Amino acid sequence: MKSIKTAILGTGFMGRVHLEAVRRVESVEAAAIAGRNAEAARRLGAGFSIPTIATDYRDVLRDPAIDAVHICTPNAQHFSMAKDALKAGKHVLCEKPLATSVEEGEELVSLAAQKGLRNCVCHNLRYYPMVQQMRSMREAGELGEILVIQGTYSQDWLLYDTDWNWRVETKAGGPSRCMADIGSHWFDMAEHVTGLRVKSLCADLQTFHPTRKQPKHSVETFANKLLGPEDYLETPVDTEDFGAVIFRMGQRTRGSVTASQVAAGRKNRLSIEIYGTRSSVAWDQERPDELWSGHRDASNQIFIKDPSLLKPAARSYADLPGGHSEGYDDTFKQVFRRFYASIGTPVGAIEYPQFVDGLRQLTILNAALQSHRTRGWVDVPAQAGR
Ligand code: SOE
Numbered sequence: 357m358k359s360i361k362t363a364i365l366g367t368g369f370m371g372r373v374h375l376e377a378v379r380r381v382e383s384v385e386a387a388a389i390a391g392r393n394a395e396a397a398r399r400l401g402a403g404f405s406i407p408t409i410a411t412d413y414r415d416v417l418r419d420p421a422i423d424a425v426h427i428c429t430p431n432a433q434h435f436s437m438a439k440d441a442l443k444a445g446k447h448v449l450c451e452k453p454l455a456t457s458v459e460e461g462e463e464l465v466s467l468a469a470q471k472g473l474r475n476c477v478c479h480n481l482r483y484y485p486m487v488q489q490m491r492s493m494r495e496a497g498e499l500g501e502i503l504v505i506q507g508t509y510s511q512d513w514l515l516y517d518t519d520w521n522w523r524v525e526t527k528a529g530g531p532s533r534c535m536a537d538i539g540s541h542w543f544d545m546a547e548h549v550t551g552l553r554v555k556s557l558c559a560d561l562q563t564f565h566p567t568r569k570q571p572k573h574s575v576e577t578f579a580n581k582l583l584g585p586e587d588y589l590e591t592p593v594d595t596e597d598f599g600a601v602i603f604r605m606g607q608r609t610r611g612s613v614t615a616s617q618v619a620a621g622r623k624n625r626l627s628i629e630i631y632g633t634r635s636s637v638a639w640d641q642e643r644p645d646e647l648w649s650g651h652r653d654a655s656n657q658i659f660i661k662d663p664s665l666l667k668p669a670a671r672s673y674a675d676l677p678g679g680h681s682e683g684y685d686d687t688f689k690q691v692f693r694r695f696y697a698s699i700g701t702p703v704g705a706i707e708y709p710q711f712v713d714g715l716r717q718l719t720i721l722n723a724a725l726q727s728h729r730t731r732g733w734v735d736v737p738a739q740a741g742r
Pocket of ligand 1: 511537538624
């Protein structure tokens with residue numbers, strides 16, 4: 357079977373995560389990487405013996421041998437790079453958020469459909485096996501009607517005013533940071549698992565550090581903790597460190613969520629709890645192979661990831677037997693396996709988040725930003741096909 361040739365655009369934290377994951381997918385060749393930092397691109401490309409190493413992504417788009425691209429650059433570059441890639445006839449897998457505005461997202465959804473190209477936004481956290489088990493349990497009616505959904509996505513890598521990353525600046529990351537970067541993962545998972553849609557919300561955002569000490573040299577995601585205090589610039593910050601949102605879903609479901617990048621001790625913790633009329637479930641990214649199941653009239657249970665015990669639809673997201681942990685990196689492999697399989701077989705169900713899902717998250721985020729500005733409830737527009 358002919359290998360699909362793909363390219364990784366971006367050589368930072370996510371570029372490496374995508375490169376390592378895509379090399380685990382059958383019949384896909386990582387044929388090129390591109391990054392504006394020539395030394396970083398050379399080093400990453402050499403390390404993985406990538407045939408083509410570029411500093412201008414447009415050179416990769418001009419290569420007729422490249423079938424698809426992964427966009428792993430700062431958020432503000434996603435729209436133009438995805439648009440250029442679609443126009444060049446490439447299938448596109450774009451890191452979240454899809455873009456930095458609803459309008460940009462709508463244009464990308466429309467262009468991908470017009471070109472008939474496969475398109476994916478990397479809401480990979482859906483694809484932990486026990487998250488898929490939660491979804492299958494809900495689909496089987498085991499939770500009953502969902503009354504309440506609550507949770508958090510909490511990290512601590514931006515707790516100090518000496519912590520810096522491109523996400524802090526609007527010009528690179530867009531108008532929102534914490535809600536766009538990790539709040540979008542939580543809302544995507546909430547809608548994916550429950551099958552419900554956020555109808556309205558009320559958001560309160562907070563920037564705890566109105567200025568941050570920006571290092572004079574670039575810093576990779578999470579790498580800030582290793583810097584010393586000597587070389588910083590005092591830089592104004594207008595993106596949020598924290599967000600709290602209450603929301604309404606479906607007919608009468610109520611929800612609440614916080615997103616924080618200043619939660620000391622929480623390294624990368626998405627936690628979600630779903631309470632139904634028959635039972636409840638809870639999942640914690642810090643213990644990804646476990647799923648809590650709550651009951652009023654029976655003992656609560658902890659399910660441990662074991663494919664032989666998972667529901668059929670969830671089983672396909674677990675490659676390893678019970679007792680062999682599957683984590684963050686594996687979720688990218690699950691998304692990429694389905695994305696590339698869809699390229700080879702132009703029919704069949706799409707089992708990964710598409711640009712239309714990325715647009716959905718931009719729509720929810722836009723409502724949260726408006727709610728914060730106006731200090732009131734905001735309706736979230738329904739979206740065709742979602
Ligand atoms: C930083 O918050 C980050 O790398 C996010 O950008 C990713 O989407 C998330 O999966 C892990 O944390």
